Every structure is written in C-alpha cells, then in structure tokens.
Amino acid sequence: MYRPKHFSVDDPAxxxxxxxxxxxxxxxxxxxDGAPFGTHLAFIIDRKDGPxxxxxxxxxxxxxxxRDFDRAPALAVFSGPHAYVSPTxxxxxxxVPTWNYAVVHAYGTAEVIADPAEVSALMRRLTSGYEGPxxxxxxxxxxxxxxxxxxxxxxxxxxxTRLEGKWKMSQNRTPExxxxxxxxxxxxxxxxxxxxxxxxxxxxxx
Numbered sequence: 001m002y003r004p005k006h007f008s009v010d011d012p013a014x015x016x017x018x019x020x021x022x023x024x025x026x027x028x029x030x031x032x033d034g035a036p037f038g039t040h041l042a043f044i045i046d047r048k049d050g051p052x053x054x055x056x057x058x059x060x061x062x063x064x065x066x067r068d069f070d071r072a073p074a075l076a077v078f079s080g081p082h083a084y085v086s087p088t089x090x091x092x093x094x095x096v097p098t099w100n101y102a103v104v105h106a107y108g109t110a111e112v113i114a115d116p117a118e119v120s121a122l123m124r125r126l127t128s129g130y131e132g133p134x135x136x137x138x139x140x141x142x143x144x145x146x147x148x149x150x151x152x153x154x155x156x157x158x159x160x161t162r163l164e165g166k167w168k169m170s171q172n173r174t175p176e177x178x179x180x181x182x183x184x185x186x187x188x189x190x191x192x193x194x195x196x197x198x199x200x201x202x203x204x205x206x
Contacts, residue, residue, distance in 0.1 A: 001103075001105045001164050001166060003164060003166050004172075006171040006172055007166050007167060007168045007169075007171060007172075008164075008165070008166065009165030009166065009167050010165065011165070012047075012051075012052055012053065012163055013047075014165060015104045015106075015163050015164075015165040016045050016047050016053055018078060018080045018102055018103075018104050018165065019043065019045045019055075019078045019104055019106070020045055021080070022078050022079060022080050023042055023043050023044065023045070023078070024040065024041070024042050024043075025040070025041060025042075025043050025076050025077055025078045025079075026038050026039070026040055026041075026076065026077040026078075027039050027040075027041055027057070027059075027065070027074060027075075027076050027110075028074060028075040028076070028077065029065055029068040029069065029071070029072070029074045029075075029110070030068060030071055030072040031064075031068055031071075032068070032071070037064075037065050037068060039059055039063060039065050041057045041058075041059060042057065042126060043055050043056065043057045043076065043078075044056040044057070044122070044125055044126060049159070050159045050160065052106075052159075052160035052161065052162070052163045053160050053163070054108075054157055054158065054159045054160060055076055055106060055108070055157070055158040055160060056122055056125070056155075056156070056157050056158075057155070057156060057158075058119075058122065058123075058126075058153045058154060058155040058156065059153065059154055059156075060152065060153060060154075061151070061152055061153055061154050062152075063154075066110075066112060066154040066156065069109065069110040069111065069112060069156065070109075073107055073108060073109050073161070074107070074108060074109065074110045074158060075105060075106070075107055076105075076106045076107075076108075076158065077103065077104075077105055077106075078103065078104045078106070079101070079102075079103050080101065080102035080103060080104075080195075081101070081102055081192050081193075081195035081196045081199065082099060082100065082101035082102070082192065082196065083099070083100050083101075083185055083188070083190070083192060083193040083196040083197075084097065084099055084193075085097065085098045085099060085100050085170070085181055085185075086184075089177075089180045089181045089184045090173065090177040090180055090181070091174070091176040091177050091180055092174065092176070092177060099168070100168055100169050100170060100181070100185075100196050100199075100200070101166075101168050101196075102165075102166070102167045102168075102169070102196075102199060103165075103166050104163065104164065104165050104166075105162075105163075105164040105166075106158070106160045106162075106163055106164075107160065107161055107162040107163075107164075108158045108159050108160045108161045108162075109158065109159070109161070110156045110157070110158040111156060111157050111158070111159075112154055112155070112156050113155040113156055113157055116146075116147075116150055118155070119150050119153075119155045120138070120146060120150075122155050123138050123149070123155075124138045124139065167199060169196070169199050169200045169201070170182075170200055171201070178200055178201065181197075181200060182197050182200040183197075184197075185197035185200070186198075
C-alpha cells in the first residue's frame, strides 16, 4: 500500500484495534488464472499468535477461493472510519477536496484448518462475541448439526507476515487546518464523520 511517512502507522496494537473494531474485511488472493479474487468475511484477530498476530475466519466450501491458499500470499483489507474533507474547512487557500480514512492491510499465507475440534472452537469464538450468554449458542446445537455445518465450510488461519496501517488524518496540514477539519467533522450529523474527527490530532496534541 502507498503510505507516505506522515500517514504510516507501524504499531501492531493500533492496527489490531482497527481490525477488532472493523472485523468484516476483504480477503484477496490470486486465482489459477492469475486474476485477483476477493471475498468479504468476518475475521477474528488473535493478537498473541505470532509477531504480527494471526487472522482466523471461514468461508463456504463452495467458494473456490480456499483452493488458492497455496498459490500465493493473501491480503486482508480492513477499512475503518472515513469521511470527505472539503477545502472550505481549511484556514488556508487555495486547496482541493480530499478524503480522510484509516485502513489496515494484513499479508500472509492462509492455511486451512482441518481439525474438527479447532473448527468448532473457531465457530464458538465467532458467534459468542455477538450473541452474548443469552443468545444463540454453538454448543446448544446437536452434534449432527455441527458435522453437517463443517462439511459446508472451510475454516482457515492466516499468520500475518506483514502489517501495514495507514491513518490519513490531515497530518500533512497545518495545525490550524487540522483543527478546522476536526471541529467541522465533530459537528457532522454523520456518525462516521464524527468518528474520523476523533482520530484527528488537534494543535493542542502536537
């Protein structure tokens, strides 16, 4: 990913936080025809497994993408808050419109999880966080249901070999310009724009 120095984030914990808060990512692999292939998936980040963490997920067995795992390294993309930035928000002029955003690219080779017990553990982790103790529980389902479900999916892990974070949050602007963007987005009726405002460092934070 193109990452000018002032937009680069290299702290794994910061990138892991973005993944955890935006776990519905895009998995990109290279197909047999050499073309890119993408699937939108829910991921779990295991922060302590490996120097950069490990991604866990699953897809439908009918999805041919998992057959590409051994072909080449994969890329998982996670998009955080983003918002349009009008040049009218700057204290200086002339300027052009732009977009502020936070994103993480995670690279690695995906590996199929074949052990049924590991697959069950992954399914349990994927659902328990959303359902809570009173919701749908994987362990409440009959064993034959587990077996049938596992026949229809492919679970995988992807140890992250390279983790790239990019926070484009007006760091290349003057403190006055950044404060103008931050304050305007903080007043926006759009919730995501307000989230972006919280990621912009104001002049009192320099």
